Amino acid sequence: MKPDELKKSSQAEIRARFDQDVERFSNLETGQQTTMDAPLTMELTTAAAFSLNPKAKAILDIGCGAGNYTLTMLGKIPDLDCTLIDLSLPMLERARSRVGCQTSGRVEIVQGDILETSLPQQQFDVVLAAAVLHHLRLDADWETVFRKIFLALKPGGSFWISDLIVHDSAALNTLFNKRYAAYLIELGGADYQQKVFDYIEKEDTPRSINFQLELMKRVGFTETEVLHKNGCFAAFGGVKPISMP
Numbered sequence: 001m002k003p004d005e006l007k008k009s010s011q012a013e014i015r016a017r018f019d020q021d022v023e024r025f026s027n028l029e030t031g032q033q034t035t036m037d038a039p040l041t042m043e044l045t046t047a048a049a050f051s052l053n054p055k056a057k058a059i060l061d062i063g064c065g066a067g068n069y070t071l072t073m074l075g076k077i078p079d080l081d082c083t084l085i086d087l088s089l090p091m092l093e094r095a096r097s098r099v100g101c102q103t104s105g106r107v108e109i110v111q112g113d114i115l116e117t118s119l120p121q122q123q124f125d126v127v128l129a130a131a132v133l134h135h136l137r138l139d140a141d142w143e144t145v146f147r148k149i150f151l152a153l154k155p156g157g158s159f160w161i162s163d164l165i166v167h168d169s170a171a172l173n174t175l176f177n178k179r180y181a182a183y184l185i186e187l188g189g190a191d192y193q194q195k196v197f198d199y200i201e202k203e204d205t206p207r208s209i210n211f212q213l214e215l216m217k218r219v220g221f222t223e224t225e226v227l228h229k230n231g232c233f234a235a236f237g238g239v240k241p242i243s244m245p
């Protein structure tokens with residue numbers, strides 16, 4: 001790993017932090033307030049998945065937390081089979097109990113790091129990944145994960161990301177970091193803003209929208225789309241072609 005990436009939190013540290021944070025991720029109405037436009041991006045990604053895959057039978061929620069994205073998806077397509085992956089067992093247990101009440105489909109929980117977890121091939125109509133992929137460190141890790149998601153989707157299936165992003169221009173990073181700082185100060189004051197910036201510095205290695213859309217194309221997604229962007233947060237995704245060349 002590069003020296004900067006070595007200083008970042010380990011998987012065990014990330015898991016320990018989220019183990020303590022189940023309540024904060026269990027609010028369906030507000031989503032996570034540190035994420036700008038969290039309720040809107042949850043609505044847009046699941047609405048996009050519904051419009052492309054209205055007859056979906058099976059979804060995969062990566063970094064499911066307490067299950068908010070899957071619950072929102074079930075509000076649009078009932079009785080899906082739901083596979084929920086997370087590092088944190090307390091998150092998964094909360095997600096299983098919340099999701100299990102809302103679907104007559106199968107609910108499977110998988111505890112693990114998405115980088116190491118093997119996925120079945122051509123099983124899912126929809127894959128959702130919200131506020132999780134920014135924990136991937138190396139470009140090669142991002143490629144490994146995008147490739148396995150592509151293979152895990154059925155032909156015609158779709159993959160939707162809502163996440164913290166960076167910009168390819170340093171000047172734009174500065175601009176949008178300032179705007180995000182102002183948003184956090186308004187939400188919780190200067191100490192809260194500093195706390196959030198400190199854990200982003202310690203824990204996160206986000207990539208730009210361009211990087212992720214280009215990677216989607218490289219692994220085989222044909223159509224990609226940006227659904228929303230506000231400062232350092234965006235929602236976007238890709239569709240797996242129905243027939244492969």
Ligand SMILES: C[S@@+](CC[C@H](N)C(=O)[O-])C[C@H]1O[C@@H](n2cnc3c(N)ncnc32)[C@H](O)[C@@H]1O
Nearest residue numbers: 018063064065086087088113114130131132135
């Ligand atoms: C910020 S929370 C988001 C939860 C949920 N997606 C939401 O938007 O409400 C991120 C979740 O991803 C999980 N996570 C972090 N890194 C992960 C990894 N490498 N593999 C699987 N899950 C991971 C954390 O344990 C946490 O529950």
